[in-house]
Amino acid sequence: xxxxxxxxxxxxxxxxxxxxxxxxxxxxxxxxxxxxxxxxxxxxxxxxxxxxxxxxxxxxxxxxxxxxxxxxxxxxxxxxxxxxxxxxxxxxxxxxxxxxxxxxxxxxxxxxxxxxxxxxxxxxxxxxxxxxxxxxxxxxxxxxxxxxxxxxxxxxxxxxxxxxxxxxxxxxxxxxxxxxxxxxxxxxxxxxxxxxxxxxxxxxxxxxxxxxxxxxxxxxxxxxxxxxxxxxxxxxxxxxxx
Amino acid sequence: xxxxxxxxxxxxxxxxxxxxxxxxxxxxxxxxxxxxxxxxxxxxxxxxxxxxxxxxxxxxxxxxxxxxxxxxxxxxxxxxxxxxxxxxxxxxxxxxxxxxxxxxxxxxxxxxxxxxxxxxxxxxxxxxxxxxxxxxxxxxxxxxxxxxxxxxxxxxxxxxxxxxxxxxxxx
Numbered sequence: 001x002x003x004x005x006x007x008x009x010x011x012x013x014x015x016x017x018x019x020x021x022x023x024x025x026x027x028x029x030x031x032x033x034x035x036x037x038x039x040x041x042x043x044x045x046x047x048x049x050x051x052x053x054x055x056x057x058x059x060x061x062x063x064x065x066x067x068x069x070x071x072x073x074x075x076x077x078x079x080x081x082x083x084x085x086x087x088x089x090x091x092x093x094x095x096x097x098x099x100x101x102x103x104x105x106x107x108x109x110x111x112x113x114x115x116x117x118x119x120x121x122x123x124x125x126x127x128x129x130x131x132x133x134x135x136x137x138x139x140x141x142x143x144x145x146x147x148x149x150x151x152x153x154x155x156x157x158x159x160x161x162x163x164x165x166x167x168x169x170x171x172x173x174x175x176x177x178x179x180x181x182x183x184x185x186x187x188x189x190x191x192x193x194x195x196x197x198x199x200x201x202x203x204x205x206x207x208x209x210x211x212x213x214x215x216x217x218x219x220x221x222x223x224x225x226x227x228x229x230x231x232x233x234x235x236x237x238x239x240x241x242x
Numbered sequence: 243x244x245x246x247x248x249x250x251x252x253x254x255x256x257x258x259x260x261x262x263x264x265x266x267x268x269x270x271x272x273x274x275x276x277x278x279x280x281x282x283x284x285x286x287x288x289x290x291x292x293x294x295x296x297x298x299x300x301x302x303x304x305x306x307x308x309x310x311x312x313x314x315x316x317x318x319x320x321x322x323x324x325x326x327x328x329x330x331x332x333x334x335x336x337x338x339x340x341x342x343x344x345x346x347x348x349x350x351x352x353x354x355x356x357x358x359x360x361x362x363x364x365x366x367x368x369x370x371x372x373x374x375x376x377x378x379x380x381x382x383x384x385x386x387x388x389x390x391x392x393x394x395x396x397x398x399x400x401x402x403x404x405x406x407x408x409x410x411x412x413x
Contacts, residue, residue: 004405008355009373011350012272012370018271023285024267024271027285030289031292176298177297
């Protein structure tokens, strides 16, 4: 370092001094609250053990059209409030949204859906949440697919998707282990940097029964703080029914 | 930062995380203040960085130095908050505590650096505040090392030229 570098360093350090001396403690208090206090008080398990094994077997044997099947769905639904209000941050603004309880395929999970904007469509092998009103053609796909793989662990799915995703997206970031909105692995891919560049977030979580759930969000860059944030808030309400 | 600390943090040990916090927070605040030029944004960026570090520590891979990994998250967080702030303009100028300096007003090296484009400004800030090497700056900014070398070289030349002008004006 020459004299100019030394002087630059000195001046930067002078300008960025903590004048209040309380900033470090303020920041720590927020972090402590977020990571350690909430954990003690609010953190809840994402797995809801329900000791109605017999009913689960019955559900697998009978379709939801039978009286027994319907009764089981009702039992699950009775465990959760049918409707609630969540606060989500959309484009920097806190927004109160009413969300409605929905159960997924074979009632293996529940999720609360913002039904003003989205609908849950149950398919043969997976469920998909899409916009209630179809988007104009100029917009790339906006959806959130929820699929269970009963015979593949989350690690096996991760290994497969880590190979597959780079074939679909030009930029795939390193796999993360996340706690929010769900506990599991997160893969993120994007192709391009224009407003309509397709973006995906893939969450892989353990179904606690030897298999896994794979949740695939698709939207476009400009919608990251809109649909992206709304999907995130919906996923925070996702619960596996074991 | 030793492996033992990381192991403890992965297990959720608060004391170990506090130890890491104490070691990194001072320069993290300085870096965030310099990049965002705004104390409130800097505070949010540092806070969010530590939260992300804690939550994603299991994905930290030791091929990258922990410092480079940490500062990559911090710089990304500063940029994310700055972009978010831009989207919600107009910003009340009175709320911005450290406004961008213009070349004309620059009276010291800090202000000269702050008047530069981010291309030069951020590598220079990382080099000066934390003493990061070209290789580390390249890792943090996810750039080629030669790109960083050239940006630091050009940035320092700009700094020299502006400094010479100031000194000539003072005489």
